Amino acid sequence: MVALVVACLLQPNSVLVGAQRQLTSPSAYTPGYFRIGYPNGDLPSTQGVCTDVVIRALRHAGRDLQRLIHEDMGHRFSTYPRRGRSRDRNIDHRRVPNQMHFLRKFGRTLPVGISGRELATWHPGDLVYWKLDNGLDHCGVVSDRRNARGVPLVIHNIQQTAEEDVLGRWRIIGHFRYPVRQS
Numbered sequence: 001m002v003a004l005v006v007a008c009l010l011q012p013n014s015v016l017v018g019a020q021r022q023l024t025s026p027s028a029y030t031p032g033y034f035r036i037g038y039p040n041g042d043l044p045s046t047q048g049v050c051t052d053v054v055i056r057a058l059r060h061a062g063r064d065l066q067r068l069i070h071e072d073m074g075h076r077f078s079t080y081p082r083r084g085r086s087r088d089r090n091i092d093h094r095r096v097p098n099q100m101h102f103l104r105k106f107g108r109t110l111p112v113g114i115s116g117r118e119l120a121t122w123h124p125g126d127l128v129y130w131k132l133d134n135g136l137d138h139c140g141v142v143s144d145r146r147n148a149r150g151v152p153l154v155i156h157n158i159q160q161t162a163e164e165d166v167l168g169r170w171r172i173i174g175h176f177r178y179p180v181r182q183s
Contacts, residue, residue, distance in 0.1 A: 015125035015178075018060025019141035019155040022053060026161035038089045039067040050139045050157045051094045054127055057141045057155075061125075063179060069093040069102050096137035100129055100174045107178030114151055114168050122152050122175070128167065129174030138170065 022045075030047035040059065043052060055065045070089045073080055077087060081097040092098055103109070110126065111118040124144035132138050140156030147153065147165045155163045 013123075013125040013144070014061035015057045015127075015141060016144055018057035019053060019125070019143075020163075021060065022056055022161045023155065023163055027052065027157055029157055029159050033091055035090050036066075038070070039064050041066050041089070048157055048161070049094070051096060051099060053141060053155060053157050053161060054099060054139050055093060057125075058178070061179065065099070065102070066093045068106075069098055072102060072105070073098075096129060096139055099127075099139065100176075103127065103174070103176040103178050106180075107176040108180045110175040110177060112172040112175050114172070119150060122167070123177065124152070125177075127174070127176045127178060128154060128172060129176075130170035131173050132170050137173075139174075140166075142167070 025045060027046055027048035029049060030043065031049055034043055036042060042056065048056075058065050066089060069092055070087055073083070073087045073092060077083065080092070080101055082095040083092065083098075107127075110121045113119070114122065122142055124142055126142040128140050128142055130138045138156065138158060140154040143153040143155055143163050145153045145163065151165070151167050153163050154166050155161065156166065
């Protein structure tokens, strides 16, 4: 049992590694509707929005959010908050409300506070969702780096992919761990 725990601690967090890899060549914020391949469809690595940071990080961990959300919408289409008349594998997974809906069902929902005991619930590779001051939704991946107060930095894309001290900048509306792991 001890060997298993040690192996888990030594194994890199593949969601975090997937997010960190995006920092080597940051994507410019590129909103809009794009036709992409399926499954594992993506924009060029030089383009993307906040949801693409999450999608690419999870893809590095072996989870194709495009396929997972598209298939789940095939079973529960009416439960998803952002949808057209039918499923759209080009955009459905790139919408914050749809990602949050999927994560509530298949991920681990965690506390959204960043002080006291709740601060300890934020682990590298966790996914965070905010409501920006202008009312728009935003998301990112929790880093393994922390500020002087011990609050994690976040890898996100609001202008371009960056790792910044923004966890408490906006109202946190979601904190998830996916895929679910023991950490």
